[in-house]
Amino acid sequence: MSATYLPMLRIMLLLAVCLTPLSAEAKQGQEKAARSVAMILFKGESGVEKSFRGTLARSEFDIHYATFDADGSVARMKKNLEQLDASKYDLIYTSGTLATEAALQLIRERPVVFTIDALRSDSSLQKNRSSSRNATGAFGAVSPETGFGPLSRIVRLRKVGVINYYPAGARPEFDLKKAQERFGIRFIDLPVSESDSVPAILKRVADARVDSVLFPSGTVAATNAEAIMAGLAKRRTPSIVVTGDSASCPHALLCLMPDSGELGRRAAQNALALLRGDRPGQVPWQSVGTAVMDVNPRVADRMGISLPLQVAALCQGQEPAEKHAHFLASVSKAELLIMLRALACMVLVVTVGVVIGRWDDWLHQQALIKLNDCIFLPCLVFFALHRHTFDLGEFVQMGGAVTAVVTILGLIALSLNGLKSLPRERLIAAVSMTSGTVLLPLAYLLFGVEGVAKAVYFHLLALFLYHAFGSCSGNTHLSLRQFFKIPSLYVAALAVALGALPQPAPGGVQEFAWLSEKGVEMTGMGAIPLLLLSFGYPLGALRFSTIRLGLAGGWLRLIVSPALALAVVLLLRGSGWIPGDLLPNAGLRTSEAILVLGAAMPTSHYALRLGIPGRYPHGDGESGTILLTAVGAVFTVGAVLMLIAAFVLR
Amino acid sequence: MGVISKELLLVIPGVLPSLTIALMGVMLGKIDINREVNHKTISNMVYYFLTPCMVFSTLHQRDFDFKEFATIGGAALLLIVAMTPIAFSAKRLAKIKENGYCLPIIFMNTGNISLPIALLLFGTEGLAKAIMFHMVNILVLYSFGVYLVSGKSGIGQFLRIPALYATVLGILVAKVSLPLPPLVQDVCSIAERGIDVLALAAIPLLIVDLGYSMSQADLSQLRNGVTGAYLRVLLGPVLALALIYCGRVLGLLPIGPGLDPATALWYRTTEAIIVLNAAMPGPIMAYLLNVKFENCPKQAASMLMVGTLAGIVTVPFFLYVIKHFILTG
Numbered sequence: 001m002s003a004t005y006l007p008m009l010r011i012m013l014l015l016a017v018c019l020t021p022l023s024a025e026a027k028q029g030q031e032k033a034a035r036s037v038a039m040i041l042f043k044g045e046s047g048v049e050k051s052f053r054g055t056l057a058r059s060e061f062d063i064h065y066a067t068f069d070a071d072g073s074v075a076r077m078k079k080n081l082e083q084l085d086a087s088k089y090d091l092i093y094t095s096g097t098l099a100t101e102a103a104l105q106l107i108r109e110r111p112v113v114f115t116i117d118a119l120r121s122d123s124s125l126q127k128n129r130s131s132s133r134n135a136t137g138a139f140g141a142v143s144p145e146t147g148f149g150p151l152s153r154i155v156r157l158r159k160v161g162v163i164n165y166y167p168a169g170a171r172p173e174f175d176l177k178k179a180q181e182r183f184g185i186r187f188i189d190l191p192v193s194e195s196d197s198v199p200a201i202l203k204r205v206a207d208a209r210v211d212s213v214l215f216p217s218g219t220v221a222a223t224n225a226e227a228i229m230a231g232l233a234k235r236r237t238p239s240i241v242v243t244g245d246s247a248s249c250p251h252a253l254l255c256l257m258p259d260s261g262e263l264g265r266r267a268a269q270n271a272l273a274l275l276r277g278d279r280p281g282q283v284p285w286q287s288v289g290t291a292v293m294d295v296n297p298r299v300a301d302r303m304g305i306s307l308p309l310q311v312a313a314l315c316q317g318q319e320p321a322e323k324h325a326h327f328l329a330s331v332s333k334a335e336l337l338i339m340l341r342a343l344a345c346m347v348l349v350v351t352v353g354v355v356i357g358r359w360d361d362w363l364h365q366q367a368l369i370k371l372n373d374c375i376f377l378p379c380l381v382f383f384a385l386h387r388h389t390f391d392l393g394e395f396v397q398m399g400g401a402v403t404a405v406v407t408i409l410g411l412i413a414l415s416l417n418g419l420k421s422l423p424r425e426r427l428i429a430a431v432s433m434t435s436g437t438v439l440l441p442l443a444y445l446l447f448g449v450e451g452v453a454k455a456v457y458f459h460l461l462a463l464f465l466y467h468a469f470g471s472c473s474g475n476t477h478l479s480l481r482q483f484f485k486i487p488s489l490y491v492a493a494l495a496v497a498l499g500a501l502p503q504p505a506p507g508g509v510q511e512f513a514w515l516s517e518k519g520v521e522m523t524g525m526g527a528i529p530l531l532l533l534s535f536g537y538p539l540g541a542l543r544f545s546t547i548r549l550g551l552a553g554g555w556l557r558l559i560v561s562p563a564l565a566l567a568v569v570l571l572l573r574g575s576g577w578i579p580g581d582l583l584p585n586a587g588l589r590t591s592e593a594i595l596v597l598g599a600a601m602p603t604s605h606y607a608l609r610l611g612i613p614g615r616y617p618h619g620d621g622e623s624g625t626i627l628l629t630a631v632g633a634v635f636t637v638g639a640v641l642m643l644i645a646a647f648v649l650r
Numbered sequence: 651m652g653v654i655s656k657e658l659l660l661v662i663p664g665v666l667p668s669l670t671i672a673l674m675g676v677m678l679g680k681i682d683i684n685r686e687v688n689h690k691t692i693s694n695m696v697y698y699f700l701t702p703c704m705v706f707s708t709l710h711q712r713d714f715d716f717k718e719f720a721t722i723g724g725a726a727l728l729l730i731v732a733m734t735p736i737a738f739s740a741k742r743l744a745k746i747k748e749n750g751y752c753l754p755i756i757f758m759n760t761g762n763i764s765l766p767i768a769l770l771l772f773g774t775e776g777l778a779k780a781i782m783f784h785m786v787n788i789l790v791l792y793s794f795g796v797y798l799v800s801g802k803s804g805i806g807q808f809l810r811i812p813a814l815y816a817t818v819l820g821i822l823v824a825k826v827s828l829p830l831p832p833l834v835q836d837v838c839s840i841a842e843r844g845i846d847v848l849a850l851a852a853i854p855l856l857i858v859d860l861g862y863s864m865s866q867a868d869l870s871q872l873r874n875g876v877t878g879a880y881l882r883v884l885l886g887p888v889l890a891l892a893l894i895y896c897g898r899v900l901g902l903l904p905i906g907p908g909l910d911p912a913t914a915l916w917y918r919t920t921e922a923i924i925v926l927n928a929a930m931p932g933p934i935m936a937y938l939l940n941v942k943f944e945n946c947p948k949q950a951a952s953m954l955m956v957g958t959l960a961g962i963v964t965v966p967f968f969l970y971v972i973k974h975f976i977l978t979g
Contacts, residue, residue, distance in 0.1 A: 306843065515667060519671045
């Protein structure tokens with residue numbers, strides 16, 4: 001039976017394959033229905049209009065457009081609308097609140113499709129929404145909450161002033177309480193009216209002692225926002241703005257905008273429904289909550305804020321994908337500058353450490369170690385972790401990855417030892433990375449406080465592994481008992497526990513807690529240069545003639561280790577453990593970056609001190625490895641950062 | 651009303667974080683039985699690298715205003731001039747011959763304690779003003795102060811202060827804008843970033859160092875310095891308040907409802923910085939000069955100790971006065 005039907009089935013399939021292109025061609029040959037659309041624009045065509053046109057171009061209609069651009073002039077826009085013969089067009093497209101409101105007043109006989117970046121609650125369009133039977137479209141509904149995540153990666157947020165330019169009783173259009181609970185931020189209302197002078201508003205902001213000022217949607221157009229933002233930037237208070245166009249806010253640090261592509265697409269869907277015969281009242285308005293953000297690096301520079309690499313990459317990542325000649329070309333100039341600044345800064349501070357060491361004849365490194373271990377490092381750990389949301393899954397992933405990297409590296413080192421290429425005494429120097437003195441400051445310089453939080457996890461995990469390894473190998477100086485004597489471990493546990501607690505009651509108690517934290521924060525920040533100084537302090541005592549003895553260990557430390565870490569990250573991604581979305585998963589990307597960066601660190605003094613007491617830093621092999629990796633890391637870490645920017649943060 | 655009153659809240663921000671850090675320094679001093687934290691290493695680091703970096707980092711990022719410098723520097727000079735006869739009278743009353751006794755009364759600790767409070771209470775604007783006061787204070791300490799204890803001019807010492815060159819460089823960078831090519835601008839911004847990072851450690855290390863030193867103090871010697879210390883921390887700010895009153899009357903420090911809020915804020919911050927610095931105890935550097943020239947070091951040490959301990963009460967009190975009579979007065 002099946003043998004009889006098989007040739008017939010084959011013939012039918014062949015026919016179907018052959019006829020498919022013919023039917024497609026026939027479809028293409030069909031005439032598209034012609035329609036005309038008038039585009040009423042306030043200031044040129046943006047990505048929204050491009051997306052609008054693109055969606056309509058893929059429809060069954062052949063659209064002819066007539067564009068009326070007011071070039072930013074309200075008078076010209078009104079004139080354009082008055083002179084418009086709406087009966088000539090099937091549809092009127094308007095861009096922005098001003099154009100839409102004016103069009104609805106003048107045009108009755110044709111449907112209007114609008115796109116609005118941010119719909120204000122007190123706009124006449126919103127008020128007459130139910131009676132606006134002639135209009136439909138899409139509007140941006142970006143919650144300012146979206147911005148707090150990225151902004152908290154750039155600046156410390158405790159108190160945020162909210163410019164309140166709303167009618168009495170109306171609240172800004174986002175859930176203050178929810179944001180307060182989620183981010184632990186206190187919001188201060190800053191009422192603004194047209195009659196307020198800019199200096200008076202600035203004084204009000206200064207009196208409120210806020211960390212940053214939020215301009216909710218609509219306030220940019222309605223208040224003297226640009227002058228206020230310029231004044232705030234001068235006083236180093238960052239502004240976060242929900243707007244449609246970041247170019248209109250040159251003094252804002254962070255602009256949140258609705259996704260222009262999505263806005264145009266949604267408006268086009270409504271337009272298509274109208275062109276197919278639906279009435280505007282039957283087509284519901286669409287809101288677009290997807291946000292894109294833009295950080296202004298010039299403003300950040302003026303405020304003395306260092307932009308974290310993951311935020312720069314985030315802004316870059318939102319740009320339309322372009323084909324690059326090679327992967328390194330995808331790294332932006334802003335990202336390169338951040339990397340260069342961090343590396344140069346690290347080299348400068350380490351060099352100062354070398355100078356201090358020489359002055360001291362290397363006699364007092366213990367002073368720096370004691371200061372760091374007992375005060376500065378615990379403060380940095382607490383400062384980084386207590387406001388960071390602890391994610392057990394992420395911690396386990398990082399723990400697994402660090403273990404995998406260290407174990408494989410250890411096995412390679414042991415194999416080299418077996419081949420007589422790497423003496424046993426240099427195994428620790430080859431495997432141990434300086435996860436504290438260099439990684440923590442570098443993580444701060446590159447990824448901000450979020451980077452430090454992840455680097456702290458890496459540091460503690462790495463320390464645990466060395467001590468566990470030492471414990472297993474019978475080394476009396478590397479034991480788990482030693483690990484449990486590290487003050488930062490307990491501070492990290494305390495910070496994570498405090499971070500898990502619900503936010504303290506608002507008012508005095510919260511304020512008191514913040515003030516105590518301020519001292520810890522100041523000291524924690526002091527750890528950034530002190531750790532690097534501590535790393536540089538003994539380097540001057542090492543002899544360059546020993547470098548050749550450290551070649552095998554240095555090669556493992558600087559080349560094999562980051563390559564292994566990168567492979568582990570790509571493996572985790574390939575296995576689907578780590579999701580690919582950019583904005584919601586920026587935290588995971590930072591973890592991956594820290595993992596690769598941590599693996600590329602030079603040899604640790606700490607592990608060496610524990611592993612070979614009494615001989616530090618005079619063992620030639622170990623000295624050679626330390627010196628080689630310290631000097632070589634300047635170049636290899638640079639290369640690894642390029643790889644991170646190109647592969648991990650994209 | 652919360653647990654803490656609003657008035658208290660305005661005073662605490664300047665003091666509590668510094669106290670927290672100082673306490674950590676004291677604790678470190680107590681647990682460091684073997685004295686592994688070498689004081690000279692820390693001092694060299696702060697003196698030669700971190701403080702100059704902080705000075706440059708603060709000054710180069712803002713416009714330099716000569717009028718502001720003249721106001722703050724003039725006030726610092728006047729306060730030193732006013733305290734000098736008082737210090738000499740106290741010396742005569744205490745029947746002490748050495749001039750070293752006067753140094754902790756005349757001069758103020760404008761570094762360790764004042765700078766962090768200025769930063770915490772008045773932001774970078776306040777820190778920049780406090781640095782100007784600090785520079786004038788140490789200029790006079792290294793010239794007039796050295797002359798008092800050694801009989802020789804200390805201008806050579808003064809010219810060896812790294813922070814002096816950082817100040818000049820910071821002002822130059824802020825004032826002179828050269829049309830540099832983009833590449834050079836990028837290189838400069840990288841160097842500035844490095845200096846900014848080094849500056850991060852200056853204030854906490856200054857306070858930790860102060861706390862560490864205090865943990866070693868001999869409490870039995872405190873009696874010797876009570877008079878001098880109280881003259882410093884009580885009479886100093888009173889003189890500063892009088893100076894500000896005169897400035898307001900003479901129109902040098904204008905006040906009134908018609909004043910632009912931003913300008914008013916500028917003047918009030920300047921006044922606050924003057925009173926804050928005047929309320930500081932004697933400087934550690936004065937003690938070090940006394941030790942170097944063997945000029946009454948024991949009394950100086952106890953004056954510093956009593957003054958610093960008394961500052962825990964007097965500084966918040968004068969911050970409260972600043973809030974009520976200067977910022978909102």
